Amino acid sequence: MKRVMAVKTRKIREKKQKKRFSMVDVIVQKGRWIEKIFAIAVILSVISACFVHVNYDLSEYLPDWAPAKEGLNRMEEEFGYPGTARVMVGPVTLYEAKAYKDRIAEIDGVDMVMWADTTTDVYNANIFINYDDIQDYYKDGYAVMDIIFEEGDSSSLTKSAINEMQTLTGDKGYFMGSAVQNKSLNETLMREISIAMALGVVMIAVILCLTTTSWFEPVMFLMVMGIAIIINMGTNLILGTISFLTFSVASILQLAVAMDYSVFLLDMFTKERAKGNDPVTAITNAIHKSLPSILASGATTIIGFVVLMLMRFSIGKDLGFVLAKGIVVSLITVLFLMPSLLLRWGDRIKRTEHKSFMPSFHGLGQVVYRVRYVVLGVVLLFVVPAFTAQNMNSFTFGNSALGSSPGTKVYEDEQQINGRFGKSNLILAVVPNTSMVKEKDLTDALDDLYYVKSVTSLAGTIPEGIPEKIIPKSATSLLHTDNYSRIMIYVKTSDESDFAFQCTNEITSIVRSYYPEDSYITGVIPSTQDIKSIITADYNFVNLLSILGVGLVVLISFKSLIIPIVVLIPIEVAVFFNMAVPYFTGESMLYMGYIIVSCLQLGATVDYSILMTNNYMDARRTYPEKARAIKHTVSRSALSILTSGTILTIAGYGLYFVSSVAAIGGLGHLIGRGALISVLMVLFLLPVLLTMADPLLMKEEAKKIKIEETRQAMKQKKRDLKEQMKQKTVQMMPGQPKKKMEAEQMGPVKQDKKMEAQQPSKNIEDEVKENEK
Incomplete structure (x- = not known):
């Protein structure tokens, strides 16, 4: 019996010890293992970050039900999604311009070049050429051409084709358009973000040196944040592709926003060390005491980013996910890795202490x-x-605010081209391929619009009387498939203005009058129009939700x-x-x-x-x-x-x-x-x-104190009850007198009866002993 009770007691003691072993103990005691895990994570993240792609096309983030996105999806299924550009060369003669056009058309990756020679024989003598008819393509010694590529704006083949065109035209070439913008963004973003990050690190290091009391503290802060940033960048492989906005701002914002968490932990660790605690005890106490502040701070920031993920315009989902993930990674890095580094380098921090500036x-x-x-x-x-x-405010919504920004070469070229030939944008109509006659009538109707520069369709290109079947498939595939026809409409507007949106609405109305069903209008202008209508509706919802979310975190934190x-x-x-x-x-x-x-x-x-x-x-x-x-x-x-x-x-x-x-x-x-x-x-x-608000705050504080006192009193009662039960259990342990145990187990009546039953036996024994004496 004694052995059984001893085993049970030992098991209870071991169970209590296991309960006291918390995650904080793991963090403190397994620091070297944690460092190795983070080292492996950094190496894997550096490798995986190389495979994360960057997207520059905002129309990709439209929801699938948006009209422009439906058109893009249908066009991509039937014809692909070709990139576009606009090229101006000059000063050149009309014949030199024709030579440039032919050489550009031969470049690998270029599918079609739209120029004056599609409607005019430029090899005629000057007296037979009406220059007023071709002034949209050639005037004052300059020629402008609209380029359609075989692949998308961001394709490596498209970028290679643009490079060849720039080499071919040299100083005489001016380039604009979505494909050119993408190429420019791709070349400049990496360089500029690297410069901004380097300057940010230097300036932040200076601030930390001024506001901390050790020369080594800024080094450790930046190291911890650098590891968190690398891991966040590497784990973007989950998405595969991120937006250019996310790529540009995520790292530097993570550095700036998440720095507070490491400051909280180090400040608490320093205070614990000042009390005379050894490093292990100090870091254990520091984690326990700073954890509520760190988690509350992180929660408010994460909510602000997570709310962005609820936007219907899914670039918010892209940016919100990466930024929220960055905060989570930063919290994990600070709470798991930084304690190990503090134990490793605590003495170094102490040796490099200086007076506060x-x-x-x-x-x-x-x-x-x-x-x-x-x-x-x-x-x-x-x-x-x-x-x-x-x-x-005056807002912009589409791609016009991206690559062609003031101060860039693309912007300067765009001003030169638009200044000479006016603005030009491509709108694409995808309609059922049911009737060449109907398609020709639609082409003529669109061409009669005063703001339309040109309309290209297969029905409008093939001379009357020539059947489509005798033309090679390779020549017609750009504009016709078995199910759909594509009509390319160049309009003399910018890609984002009220007038551009009015033109799109009118073109849509005309197309739908000919093809009420299964017809689509897409392009930069329709996409920008959809972005505007969707994202403005997102704002009120997202803003209200972020306020409610942050307010809820604060309410829970402060009660x-x-x-x-x-x-x-x-x-x-x-x-x-x-x-x-x-x-x-x-x-x-x-x-x-x-x-x-x-x-x-x-x-x-x-x-x-x-x-x-x-x-x-x-x-x-x-x-x-x-x-x-x-x-x-x-x-x-x-x-x-x-x-x-x-x-x-x-x-x-x-x-x-x-x-x-x-x-x-x-x-x-x-x-x-x-x-x-x-x-x-x-x-x-x-x-x-x-x-x-002080009177209300103090009133709430008094209520909280009263509630806390009541709760503490209840806890004390529970403790007293447990203590009483414990004492009874101890009294029942092996080694106690049998009679005492029986007396405590029986009620008063049973105990009296037992004592009475025992008393006669005791008297007889006494009498026997006396007789023997």
């Missing part, structure tokens, strides 16, 4: 408290105009209904101000950037509000006066907020100043300016909101 922010707390009502008045004065102005409102107001005001600036400065803004930065600014900078609010609640437990508490809060929070905000600002403005691509530069400008405004709003507006 940052001043005390006590004076800032005094200033903030003095001007609090002035700040509130200014914000109330401008917030309504800012909210109204942000919805009145308060008032704090989420107080925390979100400064950030939303900052978003309004940030998005209103382009309206007052007259700048155009990419609508995608408008949505992306609204969610990003909320998710990434709400941490500043959370930090200050948390510090204020702590200060109010120490200082009964609101004024003293808010001054202490500002002085305590300013360094962390300024450090994090400055890093995000530098990352954004780095993209803005380095990138020649309008979409990337504009996105960086919004991010940098948004971070700066958020910092100002948190430091100056949030304190006055906290003091105004």
